[in-house]
Amino acid sequence: MEKIDGVPGTTNEFVQRTTAEAKFLRAFYYMDLLRLFGSVPLITKTLSPQEYYEITMATPEEIFAQVEADLLAAIPNLPLEVGASEKGRATQGAAKALLARGYLYMNTNMADAAQLCEEVIQSGVFTLTPNFADIFTRANEHGPESVFEIAYSENSTVGWEVFGSGYGEGNVGVQMCGMRDYSGPEYSTGWGFAPISQELYDAMAGDTRRAHTIIVGDSIAGGTYTPGYQNTGYFVKKYAPRQSGLSADGEPALNWGNNVRVIRYSDVLLMAAEALARSGGSEATARGYVNQVRQRVSMQPIQESGSALLEAIAHERRMELATEGHRFFDLVRTGKASEVLSAKGFVANKHEWLPVPQTELDAAQGALTQNPNY
Numbered sequence: 001m002e003k004i005d006g007v008p009g010t011t012n013e014f015v016q017r018t019t020a021e022a023k024f025l026r027a028f029y030y031m032d033l034l035r036l037f038g039s040v041p042l043i044t045k046t047l048s049p050q051e052y053y054e055i056t057m058a059t060p061e062e063i064f065a066q067v068e069a070d071l072l073a074a075i076p077n078l079p080l081e082v083g084a085s086e087k088g089r090a091t092q093g094a095a096k097a098l099l100a101r102g103y104l105y106m107n108t109n110m111a112d113a114a115q116l117c118e119e120v121i122q123s124g125v126f127t128l129t130p131n132f133a134d135i136f137t138r139a140n141e142h143g144p145e146s147v148f149e150i151a152y153s154e155n156s157t158v159g160w161e162v163f164g165s166g167y168g169e170g171n172v173g174v175q176m177c178g179m180r181d182y183s184g185p186e187y188s189t190g191w192g193f194a195p196i197s198q199e200l201y202d203a204m205a206g207d208t209r210r211a212h213t214i215i216v217g218d219s220i221a222g223g224t225y226t227p228g229y230q231n232t233g234y235f236v237k238k239y240a241p242r243q244s245g246l247s248a249d250g251e252p253a254l255n256w257g258n259n260v261r262v263i264r265y266s267d268v269l270l271m272a273a274e275a276l277a278r279s280g281g282s283e284a285t286a287r288g289y290v291n292q293v294r295q296r297v298s299m300q301p302i303q304e305s306g307s308a309l310l311e312a313i314a315h316e317r318r319m320e321l322a323t324e325g326h327r328f329f330d331l332v333r334t335g336k337a338s339e340v341l342s343a344k345g346f347v348a349n350k351h352e353w354l355p356v357p358q359t360e361l362d363a364a365q366g367a368l369t370q371n372p373n374y
């Protein structure tokens with residue numbers, strides 16, 4: 001952003017869009033840093049060597065103010081939608097949905113969050129994928145429900161020599177959640193990390209989405225696997241490694257091409273419902289958005305109002321978005337983390353955020369501070 005105005009041969013349209021994309025990405029990364037660590041250094045310009053040892057922690061409020069400013073500046077200069085050759089680039093819908101997510105996390109500007117989601121809904125760009133089971137297939141990458149999606153490739157051919165370096169284009173998270181030493185039909189072997197809890201499996205009983213969200217490892221005909229640490233027998237299905245997705249070159253574990261669905265249209269509908277309910281907006285409209293999500297999976301419509309409506313929305317988010325990385329942040333922002341996670345050792349005013357890595361504290365030579373109670 002500091003250099004782009006001086007690049008020869010660029011058009012004003014190129015400068016505006018590229019700057020908007022850069023601001024979207026900065027907001028995206030800082031929103032993740034905010035949710036993971038709370039306070040982090042806020043860097044909005046090139047630093048001199050000396051400044052690296054002078055920059056201090058910004059508060060969550062200061063970080064979110066930058067996120068909000070970047071997204072509000074980006075939205076007018078982003079396209080409403082992109083063509084097939086540009087899938088994965090930021091759009092107005094992605095920026096509006098990300099800002100709404102930020103308002104919900106910060107528990108502020110609920111009416112604005114509702115309006116942003118409403119604009120995404122009324123844009124006509126996105127729609128629910130008719131069959132829930134199809135959302136996470138390779139054929140439905142950048143599908144009609146994808147508001148923002150991170151693209152991965154199985155064509156980078158990288159090996160173990162680059163593991164942990166950030167080099168490569170594959171999605172190693174797929175390998176993480178697969179069944180260890182798996183042998184059998186459909187799936188490929190993984191590392192057995194992040195098994196699904198018995199509690200979630202039980203909570204999804206009677207919900208038609210469970211079969212498309214959770215693999216029951218012991219029920220696969222002709223399939224065997226080695227139980228890993230904290231094994232429950234239940235595994236993530238949405239991002240499971242599949243034989244059909246094995247890379248032809250390089251180390252298969254590092255080269256999965258499964259895209260990550262960061263913001264889905266169903267999430268936008270549920271954010272809109274929550275923001276409406278929390279801002280005194282139309283409960284009928286809020287219920288309608290929730291029921292669109294439920295209708296797709298043949299679940300009965302909800303009828304709740306008041307606080308019961310908010311509980312119903314929270315439940316729907318858990319069922320619809322299970323294993324997609326939203327649950328913990330939803331519990332933190334709604335103040336339910338202590339109640340739900342205390343049995344797992346969650347401590348209030350500590351575990352809402354991760355500890356700042358000691359390597360970063362050491363490198364900063366006293367300029368950065370550790371998060372509370374670590």
